[in-house]
Amino acid sequence: MSDALKASGRPIVFSICEWGESQPWTWGKGIGHLWRVTADIRDCYQCKFDWGGVGVLDIIDIMADLYPYAGPGHWNDAEMLEVGNGGMTHDENITHFSMWCMLATPLMAGNDLRNMDAESRTILTNKEAIAVNQDPLGQQARRFMDMGEKEIWAKPLANGELAVCFLNRTEQVWHLDHDWKRQTIYFANDVNMHKKEYVVRDLWQHKDLGTTNEHTVYDIPGHGVLMVRLSPKK
Numbered sequence: 001m002s003d004a005l006k007a008s009g010r011p012i013v014f015s016i017c018e019w020g021e022s023q024p025w026t027w028g029k030g031i032g033h034l035w036r037v038t039a040d041i042r043d044c045y046q047c048k049f050d051w052g053g054v055g056v057l058d059i060i061d062i063m064a065d066l067y068p069y070a071g072p073g074h075w076n077d078a079e080m081l082e083v084g085n086g087g088m089t090h091d092e093n094i095t096h097f098s099m100w101c102m103l104a105t106p107l108m109a110g111n112d113l114r115n116m117d118a119e120s121r122t123i124l125t126n127k128e129a130i131a132v133n134q135d136p137l138g139q140q141a142r143r144f145m146d147m148g149e150k151e152i153w154a155k156p157l158a159n160g161e162l163a164v165c166f167l168n169r170t171e172q173v174w175h176l177d178h179d180w181k182r183q184t185i186y187f188a189n190d191v192n193m194h195k196k197e198y199v200v201r202d203l204w205q206h207k208d209l210g211t212t213n214e215h216t217v218y219d220i221p222g223h224g225v226l227m228v229r230l231s232p233k234k
Contacts, residue, residue: 002031015077020062025069025076034075034106038062041079041110043087045095045223056082056096057169063103063140070104070140078103084111084120091224094204095167097123098227101133102141102155102165128203129227132163141165144185150174152183160190162198162230171222180212191230198230 005012016024016035024035038059039052046057054062059078066076078100083093100107109124116124132155141155141163149169157163162185168174180193180200191198198212204227209216211233220226 017077025066029069029074033073034077036077036079037066038079041082043082043085045088045092056088056092056099060099060103060167063105064143067140067142070138072136072138075104075106075138076140078105080108080110081124082110083123084109084116089223090119091221093120093123095223095225097126098129098165098204098225099141099153099167101129102153102163102227104133104135104138104140104155107133126203128201128206128229132157132203132227132229135163145183154185156190157229160232162191163203164228164230166218166220166226168220168222168224173222174220176216176218176220176226178216178218180216197233199233201229201231203227203229 002014005014014032016028016032018024019039020037025037028035039054041059042049042053042055044055047055048058063076063078070076081097081100082088083097088096107130111120135157137156137158139156141153143151144154145152151167151169153165153167155163164185166176184193185191193212200209200211200216202209209218209228212230218226
């Protein structure tokens with residue numbers, strides 16, 4: 001099929017779907033442009049069904065180790081979005097969309113676009129979050145710090161910037177007090193918080209929270225996130 005599509009001379013995106021059963025991330029590059037990595041997504045924060053289907057957190061956990069296989073033209077496909085289908089809370093939907101942007105997975109709305117409420121539309125059209133997904137480096141976020149039910153994910157961006165997502169898997173509020181200099185995100189080679197000062201921008205409130213020379217203090221709701229972009233201060 002891949003050879004036939006290439007021979008057609010038309011610009012066609014080839015999506016491979018065998019639900020990750022044969023680890024397509026290990027062989028799909030050059031054959032297809034994206035490949036599913038899990039069973040079908042269900043409209044739930046975390047759930048598994050005997051007859052097939054997984055929730056948002058379950059997919060995130062599977063995607064976590066697959067970052068070496070993602071890049072421009074070859075993507076890990078975390079499945080379509082469930083925002084707007086009614087199975088998750090507002091904070092869970094924001095977590096869902098934020099993490100799909102961080103994971104550099106294709107963004108495909110899975111709700112009825114003809115009958116979409118304002119809340120769902122606001123989430124699905126967040127240009128600042130989408131810009132993280134569409135960053136030209138095409139890097140997939142990595143789970144930089146795993147503290148059990150609290151995690152920090154980081155995604156290197158072009159122009160020496162960095163996207164960071166604090167993921168609260170618990171049902172309780174996470175009273176975040178983050179010291180950027182103490183917890184430097186080491187794998188982003190262009191980002192050095194000991195030598196540069198970065199502006200910390202909240203991508204959902206659309207406002208700056210300060211800089212990396214200060215602690216970021218924030219109450220992250222249960223099943224919610226704080227998604228920020230770090231840009232060198234001018």
